Amino acid sequence: MKILLRQIEAPLEYSEDELLAAAAHRLECDRQLIISCEIVRRSLDSRPRRSQPVFVFTLELEMNSAFKLQQTNNKDVEILTEETATPQPQPFKSLPDGFNRPVVVGAGPAGLMAALHLAEMGCRPILIERGCRAEERRAVVDAFWRDGAFNSENNTLFGEGGAGLFSDGKLTARSKDRPRIKQFFETLVKCGAPQEILIDSEPHLGSDVLLKIVPNIRQMIEKYGGETRYNTTLTHIFTENGNIKGIEAGGHKITTENLILATGHSARDVYHLLAESEATLQAKPFAVGIRLEIPQKQINLAQYGKFATHERLGAASFKLTRRPEKDLRACYSFCMCPGGLVIACASEEGALTTNGMSYSARKSVWGNAAFIVPIEPADFAGCPGAEKHPELAGLNFQIAMEKAAFKAGGSDFNVPALRLKDFLADKISASLPNDRSCPRSVPASFNSILPDFVIATLRGALPRMLRELNTVEPSSIIAYAAETRSSSPVRVVRKDNGESPSLGGLFPAGEGAGYAGGIVSSAVDGLKAAELMIEKMRIS
Ligand SMILES: Cc1cc2nc3c(=O)[nH]c(=O)nc-3n(C[C@H](O)[C@H](O)[C@H](O)COP(=O)(O)OP(=O)(O)OC[C@H]3O[C@@H](n4cnc5c(N)ncnc54)[C@H](O)[C@@H]3O)c2cc1C
Numbered sequence: 001m002k003i004l005l006r007q008i009e010a011p012l013e014y015s016e017d018e019l020l021a022a023a024a025h026r027l028e029c030d031r032q033l034i035i036s037c038e039i040v041r042r043s044l045d046s047r048p049r050r051s052q053p054v055f056v057f058t059l060e061l062e063m064n065s066a067f068k069l070q071q072t073n074n075k076d077v078e079i080l081t082e083e084t085a086t087p088q089p090q091p092f093k094s095l096p097d098g099f100n101r102p103v104v105v106g107a108g109p110a111g112l113m114a115a116l117h118l119a120e121m122g123c124r125p126i127l128i129e130r131g132c133r134a135e136e137r138r139a140v141v142d143a144f145w146r147d148g149a150f151n152s153e154n155n156t157l158f159g160e161g162g163a164g165l166f167s168d169g170k171l172t173a174r175s176k177d178r179p180r181i182k183q184f185f186e187t188l189v190k191c192g193a194p195q196e197i198l199i200d201s202e203p204h205l206g207s208d209v210l211l212k213i214v215p216n217i218r219q220m221i222e223k224y225g226g227e228t229r230y231n232t233t234l235t236h237i238f239t240e241n242g243n244i245k246g247i248e249a250g251g252h253k254i255t256t257e258n259l260i261l262a263t264g265h266s267a268r269d270v271y272h273l274l275a276e277s278e279a280t281l282q283a284k285p286f287a288v289g290i291r292l293e294i295p296q297k298q299i300n301l302a303q304y305g306k307f308a309t310h311e312r313l314g315a316a317s318f319k320l321t322r323r324p325e326k327d328l329r330a331c332y333s334f335c336m337c338p339g340g341l342v343i344a345c346a347s348e349e350g351a352l353t354t355n356g357m358s359y360s361a362r363k364s365v366w367g368n369a370a371f372i373v374p375i376e377p378a379d380f381a382g383c384p385g386a387e388k389h390p391e392l393a394g395l396n397f398q399i400a401m402e403k404a405a406f407k408a409g410g411s412d413f414n415v416p417a418l419r420l421k422d423f424l425a426d427k428i429s430a431s432l433p434n435d436r437s438c439p440r441s442v443p444a445s446f447n448s449i450l451p452d453f454v455i456a457t458l459r460g461a462l463p464r465m466l467r468e469l470n471t472v473e474p475s476s477i478i479a480y481a482a483e484t485r486s487s488s489p490v491r492v493v494r495k496d497n498g499e500s501p502s503l504g505g506l507f508p509a510g511e512g513a514g515y516a517g518g519i520v521s522s523a524v525d526g527l528k529a530a531e532l533m534i535e536k537m538r539i540s
Contacts, residue, residue, distance in 0.1 A: 001062075001067060002063070002080040003061045003069075003078065003079055003080065004040070004060055004061075004077070005023055005026060005027070005077055006058045006078075009045075009056055011055075012307075012313065016037075020034055023037060027077070029063075029068075029070075033063055033064040035061075035063065038059065038060045039058075039059060040057075040199060041200075042058075042196075042200055042201065043056050043201035043202070044056075046303055052307060060080070089538075092122035092537075095124070095537065102123055102126075102259070103125065103128060104125050104126070104262060105127075105128045105129075105249070106162065106510065106512070107162065107228070108262060108522065109519045109520075110262035110509045110516065110522040110523060110526030110529070111129070111510065112218075113524075113527045113530070114260045114509060115127040115228075116224075117531065118226065119225055120224050123537075126229065129159070129160055130153050130158055130231070130233040130267075132159050132160065134159070134214040137154060137159040137161070137166075140159070144344070144413065148414070148440065150349060150413060156344070161214040162264055163266060165210055166207050166357050168335070168357055169205030169207060169210050170518075171197055171520050172202055173520035174521065175524055177524050180527050180528060181520060181524055184523045185197050185203070187217065187220075190216075192213045193209060202317070205360060206358050206360030206361070206362065207357050208359045233250060234273070235273075236273065237273055239277055242503060243503070243504040244257055244503060244506050258537070260530065261274075261492070261508050261509065261512070266485060266512075267512060268348070270512070271392055271512075275389040275391070279492055279508075280493040280501055280503075282493055283380070283490065284514050286374075286375055286394065286487045287373060287374045288372055288373060288375055288401065288454055289331070289371045289373050289458060290371060290458060291342055291354045291368055292420065293366045293477065293479075294476070295366060296315050296316075296339050299315070299469065301471040302316070302469040302470055314338065315339035315362040318333065318336060320465045322461040329454075331457055331465065332372060333371055333465070336356075336367065337356035337357060337358045337368050338367045339361070339362030339363050339365075339366075339367060340358030340362065340366070341356065341366070341438065342368050342437050343355055345485070346402075346413060350411075351403050352406040352415065354415055354438075354480045354481065355370075355483070355485070365435065371483075372483055377394065380397035383396040383397045385399075395489055397489065401450060401484050407448075408448060409442055416443075416446060417429075417441035417479065418432075418444070418478070419475070419478060420479045424463065431443070432478060446481040449482045487517045488513070491514030491515070492513045498528065508529075509522075509529035510522040510526055
């Protein structure tokens with residue numbers, strides 16, 4: 001008999017023996033009746049009401065036939081029934097008549113997973129990426145952070161691995177699509193990620209590990225018959241009678257009837273290509289704000305109390321939210337990077353945005369998180385420059401903030417920064433802490449960068465939100481501006497079958513399509529787009 005046992009608690013320095021003892025105690029049985037024990041999930045509970053932090057486990061146990069379940073109505077105990085394996089679709093031996101090789105554009109999480117699935121299913125996809133291979137990206141990005149040397153095709157946002165390569169590599173997702181999340185995580189593990197990501201409730205990779213995983217995903221795509229083309233930018237989409245007929249990329253035409261577009265939400269040129277084609281686009285809400293950098297020791301103390309220095313507790317994170325009140329909008333923390341770095345990001349000349357990343361060890365003395373304020377389409381409707389394509393007005397709204405940030409930082413990709421107390425008092429800081437994680441940052445007012453209602457909301461909400469982290473000292477916090485790319489301001493509309501309603505064969509996927517956000521949900525979305533494309537080819 002197999003049993004799923006939830007809510008088993010064990011101390012931070014638990015041993016396998018202690019875990020088995022706790023399981024047997026909960027099941028009111030002899031330990032010898034447990035034949036095997038597998039950890040399915042592990043989360044940390046460090047809430048202040050506890051005398052000390054503990055790990056909370058979900059275990060899968062194989063029990064001896066002599067075992068009798070005592071508590072039949074306990075919701076933490078579930079008898080597992082033998083799963084009948086769902087028949088897996090067979091890979092194509094060759095593509096069905098009338099179809100050329102499918103094309104996937106963009107080698108971020110969505111495009112990589114889409115291309116891998118298509119390759120495994122015998123579709124021999126062609127994966128197009130405007131930037132270079134992950135291994136070559138590091139030097140290009142380092143030159144940008146060190147000297148402000150900007151490259152429009154290879155940067156923090158463009159290149160193999162996508163926006164997720166120089167990231168915190170948090171693998172948390174709101175998506176409830178468990179089977180596809182599992183498939184993605186198992187792919188990551190096959191390609192070099194630690195096994196723990198399969199069980200941890202807040203899995204994390206770090207940029208150094210991602211840099212090793214991404215080339216292995218590429219090799220798998222190629223092994224299964226996919227082709228990868230780097231430094232190759234999509235510049236045109238050919239259509240005929242409302243259907244995809246091919247693309248132009250890197251100066252060459254590729255004929256295809258099936259296109260997965262996974263170009264992320266920084267590829268503004270692609271939104272313009274789509275607006276000129278028959279694709280249906282819609283403006284959508286997003287959020288903007290600033291990124292705060294807080295001493296990690298203070299965050300650990302706020303979250304773990306006297307256990308803050310325990311060696312089995314990693315750098316702590318937090319999530320803070322503030323509801324709207326009177327004239328202020330809501331505000332929430334986003335993309336928290338414990339033990340991380342604040343970074344400058346850019347995908348076009350003369351425009352600058354911020355974000356956060358970390359390495360697997362999360363050892364930086366700072367933690368950082370964006371604090372962002374929701375923006376509705378009504379806020380940017382009529383934004384100058386979007387008269388021809390009003391559905392793209394959110395892009396113009398973002399660009400205006402990013403250009404202002406670039407200018408405020410001195411027009412050389414230095415990030416505008418302030419001590420938080422100065423931002424709150426509307427003053428320009430005389431200096432910034434020398435050990436800040438983003439050394440190419442300069443004191444500058446944020447007033448010309450963000451809309452007044454965003455500045456007012458942040459000034460009103462931040463002191464109250466930060467009070468929840470009671471050991472965090474506001475005077476030691478640095479603020480960086482501006483956080484503009486929390487999610488896509490445009491949705492590339494699609495039907496339930498994954499295709500554009502107005503352009504047959506176009507499968508918009510990932511964050512740029514406006515239906516996903518974050519590494520996991522984008523990867524899962526890419527995988528699903530590939531499945532739907534295969535289904536279409538099978539029934540045609
Ligand atoms: C600094 C940073 C840190 C982040 N940290 C996290 C995190 O810790 N956890 C998390 O879940 N999310 C994080 N995110 C968000 C996450 O990275 C994105 O949600 C995710 O990468 C989106 O995946 P995607 O494949 O849809 O698009 P992208 O990752 O943006 O990939 C799109 C790809 O398309 C390519 N492309 C664009 N235009 C063209 C064209 N015309 N021709 C050819 N190729 C093109 C780009 O070069 C790029 O490689 C972070 C983002 C940033 C920027």
